Amino acid sequence: MSGLKQQLMLRVENDLNDIEAALQQNLNPHVELVREVAGHLIFSGGKRIRPLLNMLCARLCGYTDEFIKKFSTIIEFLHTATLLHDDVVDEADLRRGKPVAHSIWGAPVTVLTGDFLLARALNIAAETGNPKIIRIISEITENMCQGEILQLIKKGDVNLSEADYMDVIRRKTGFLIQGACQTGAILAGAPEETENRLAQYGYHIGMVFQIADDLLDYTADTQTLGKTIGADLKEGKLTLPVIHTLEKSAAQDREWLEHLITGKKFSETEFDTLIGLMHNTGAIRYCQTIAETHVREAKQIIGSFAPCPTTETLIMIADYTLNRKA
Numbered sequence: 001m002s003g004l005k006q007q008l009m010l011r012v013e014n015d016l017n018d019i020e021a022a023l024q025q026n027l028n029p030h031v032e033l034v035r036e037v038a039g040h041l042i043f044s045g046g047k048r049i050r051p052l053l054n055m056l057c058a059r060l061c062g063y064t065d066e067f068i069k070k071f072s073t074i075i076e077f078l079h080t081a082t083l084l085h086d087d088v089v090d091e092a093d094l095r096r097g098k099p100v101a102h103s104i105w106g107a108p109v110t111v112l113t114g115d116f117l118l119a120r121a122l123n124i125a126a127e128t129g130n131p132k133i134i135r136i137i138s139e140i141t142e143n144m145c146q147g148e149i150l151q152l153i154k155k156g157d158v159n160l161s162e163a164d165y166m167d168v169i170r171r172k173t174g175f176l177i178q179g180a181c182q183t184g185a186i187l188a189g190a191p192e193e194t195e196n197r198l199a200q201y202g203y204h205i206g207m208v209f210q211i212a213d214d215l216l217d218y219t220a221d222t223q224t225l226g227k228t229i230g231a232d233l234k235e236g237k238l239t240l241p242v243i244h245t246l247e248k249s250a251a252q253d254r255e256w257l258e259h260l261i262t263g264k265k266f267s268e269t270e271f272d273t274l275i276g277l278m279h280n281t282g283a284i285r286y287c288q289t290i291a292e293t294h295v296r297e298a299k300q301i302i303g304s305f306a307p308c309p310t311t312e313t314l315i316m317i318a319d320y321t322l323n324r325k326a
């Protein structure tokens with residue numbers, strides 16, 4: 001465990017324990033199979049960054065009610081629902097180092113379990129009696145679904161632009177983390193200006209989180225990452241490292257890469273060649289630079305709040321999202 005991660009985990013250990021207990025208490029399906037399928041992914045070692053951010057932003061705005069523990073599960077249920085659905089759509093094999101749910105229980109049960117989690121999240125949101133919170137949770141769900149559909153439409157498209165990619169990750173990841181931070185502020189009754197600042201912080205964290213995640217597909221190993229290396233490319237997903245490599249490659253290299261993308265199958269040697277090409281075109285560094293810009297923006301926003309242990313933790317999370325290894 002890196003020094004930064006260790007420091008962060010020590011700071012948030014109690015919060016993470018509270019989130020874990022709340023997830024166990026609030027899943028609440030009547031059908032035991034739903035608990036089994038959902039639990040297979042929910043309790044398989046997720047980082048809980050999203051519900052943690054929800055909790056921290058509420059705390060920063062002065063919220064002390066125990067309800068935040070239950071409320072934070074909304075964010076993890078939404079996240080888990082999309083992972084269950086995504087794995088079916090992508091025909092994935094591994095998630096967090098374990099066989100994906102649909103490989104055990106089949107696609108119909110897995111998809112319906114994801115649907116249950118979306119409904120459960122909205123049910124908990126409704127307990128607030130706050131129309132704005134319910135609307136934001138609904139908008140998160142709408143955008144995540146549309147982001148996945150956009151990604152499906154563009155699958156294997158060697159002409160996918162960076163702007164298209166940014167739109168997909170904004171919808172799939174940015175909106176969820178932005179909403180996690182924003183609803184924490186709303187729950188606390190924070191002024192709209194504060195709510196907007198924390199929403200922007202969440203947006204930047206979401207963007208860097210996804211860009212870093214997409215980079216890991218080309219820089220990590222399977223054991224550390226918990227999923228097959230190169231899985232994005234095999235699924236026809238063009239992420240920022242590949243988009244930039246295509247854009248900056250010489251004609252012969254671009255032609256080779258296009259063939260690799262459309263073929264969806266490649267050897268370890270070919271994958272190593274691709275990694276070399278990414279370094280030669282500056283794609284890896286380019287992605288890191290964009291991610292670093294989002295981190296700076298996020299930290300600058302938190303720097304506008306009065307310093308306290310919670311702001312320190314939020315700044316550490318910004319650094320962690322950039323430097324994580326899995």
